[in-house]
Amino acid sequence: MIKTYSAKPTEVTRDWYIIDASGETLGRLATLIATHLTGKHKAMYTTHIDCGDTVVVINAAQIKVTGNKLQDKKYYRHSGYPGGIKEVSLDKVMQTHPERAIISAVTGMLPKNRLQAERLKRLKVYAGSEHPHAPQSPKELRGPRG
Numbered sequence: 001m002i003k004t005y006s007a008k009p010t011e012v013t014r015d016w017y018i019i020d021a022s023g024e025t026l027g028r029l030a031t032l033i034a035t036h037l038t039g040k041h042k043a044m045y046t047t048h049i050d051c052g053d054t055v056v057v058i059n060a061a062q063i064k065v066t067g068n069k070l071q072d073k074k075y076y077r078h079s080g081y082p083g084g085i086k087e088v089s090l091d092k093v094m095q096t097h098p099e100r101a102i103i104s105a106v107t108g109m110l111p112k113n114r115l116q117a118e119r120l121k122r123l124k125v126y127a128g129s130e131h132p133h134a135p136q137s138p139k140e141l142r143g144p145r146g
Contacts, residue, residue: 007046012039014122015053016138018131021102022062026069028144030105033057036141037110037119050115054122056138061098061127065090075104099125 017036021029035041039051065073073090093101102125110116124133 005044005046007044007049007051009049011044012049012051016056016133016136017053017141018056018058018133018138019141019143020059020129021057021143022059024063024143024145026063026065026101026105029057029063030102030109032141032144033102033106033123034109037106037122038115050118052119052122054124054136054138055141056131056133057099057102057123057125058129058131059127060102060125061094063094063098063102070094075100098127 033055036055037052039045042051045051070091071089074087075093076085076087078085106123110119
């Protein structure tokens, strides 16, 4: 009888990947990042064990979106007080903090469970091409555009 393999936390090996986001589409890039953070690209993937890798994204300010999303896409937050809702367009977010657009897109694509916060800690996003993770020698990961 064949048994189903289940990964153990001690067997998980984490790699470092770097993605250049310049010219990539936001949603397609976010799916690639979410796949590597969850570990679904590995043969040893197990749903209840965090098998994912660390992903470093550079050039987040050069991401592109299709259609009218720069003006139409809104990000909402609420202070908790009556009338305390704030809304910001994607265009404004890209001008001030372009990393937040990628983090928000990836957060929406990760499973909503206890592992989500731990996976998001392994996502490092930088607006420019400079990053402090050279000592980890991350492997280059091609975006959806190739």
